[in-house]
Amino acid sequence: MNNQSTALAEGRLPVFVFPNNLTFFSDDQSSHKQCLTLYNPYEFPLKFKVLCTAPRKYTVVDAEGLIRPTCCVDVVVRHTDICINNEGMYDKFRVQVSEHGQRKVLGKKDLTAVLLPTKVxxxxxxxxxxxxxxxxxxxxxxxxxxxxxxxxxxxxxxxxSSGPSFVVIVAGLVCITALMLPQLGDTSSRLPEYLHLSVNQKLIAAYVLGLVTMLILHI
Structure with a gap:
């Protein structure tokens, strides 16, 4: 049994979400709505669900959905209770995934959210x-x-700088291309064997793509 099959059986499949935390600012209205990107580098569809420890303070667009194989989806999180009483308070979001058509949770990831009074x-x-x-x-x-x-x-x-550099854009395109390539051992693909990537290589590409996404969002 390979590592991926073991992770599926034990319910500890790695979950890839970027960014790893959300920071809202009371004096910056543009920060009141932020985006979470959920990645699925695997060769099977994943069903996701977003949970929160303070659901009355946030609105999540499409809190449940499906991520197709080697694809990603964006989930919009909006802070709806901007007030001085909530400043400095930490809340938690949990993203849990399961195989499409199944109830068993295969993996989960927690991230923090905080409201700060001002942005430097x-x-x-x-x-x-x-x-x-x-x-x-x-x-x-x-x-x-x-x-x-x-x-x-x-x-x-x-x-x-006013925008992402050429190197950042190229890195993002390379990662997207890598995620679209067939997986190692896929006999149905017509591409040469050296263009078939392993699961670990696709995971690395998804991780780098998430870092590039965070960099672009913060520019």
Whole structure:
């Protein structure tokens, strides 16, 4: 019995969800709606269901559905209770999957969600980024009433680029292509054998694609 069959039998099939956590900001309305991407790198369809520890605070579009083999689906999560009382509180989402037509849960993954009061903007200074000039040893020994304190020097972070780089886009396309290639041992495909990928290779491609997706969403 291979590793995948063992995982199916024991109900611990790896579940691939990106991002791994959700952060909402009270002062940023665009963050009140976020997207979870669920990946299925396997050669059989998966039925998914999204659960939450605080269902009254969130609205999930298509909380249940089907993921076709070597495909992915997007699930939209909207925070509907933005208020000061909920700031700093952590909730949990659980994504569980089962084989299509079966009730047994094959795998699950938990991720956290938190509401923060404000979002640090790019190019602005946070309190940790503000530094004050220190007087030199000579100034300390010969200081007079005419000396003036040095103004604070604010250090800002360099603004990020306006869009994803060419390398990121190419990496995403390569991962999508890898997920669409046939699995190793598939005799029905007409593609050369060296284009057949193993399950582990497809899992790696799905993981990298998730990282690329998170990078693009944060740009």
């Amino acid at each position: 903007r790019e190019g602005t200074s946070s309190p940790e980024d503000t530094f004050l000039s220190l007087p030199s040893q000579r100034q300390q020994r010969g200081s007079t009433s005419e000396s003036q304190p040095q103004p604070p020097v604010a250090v800002g972070r360099q603004a990020s």
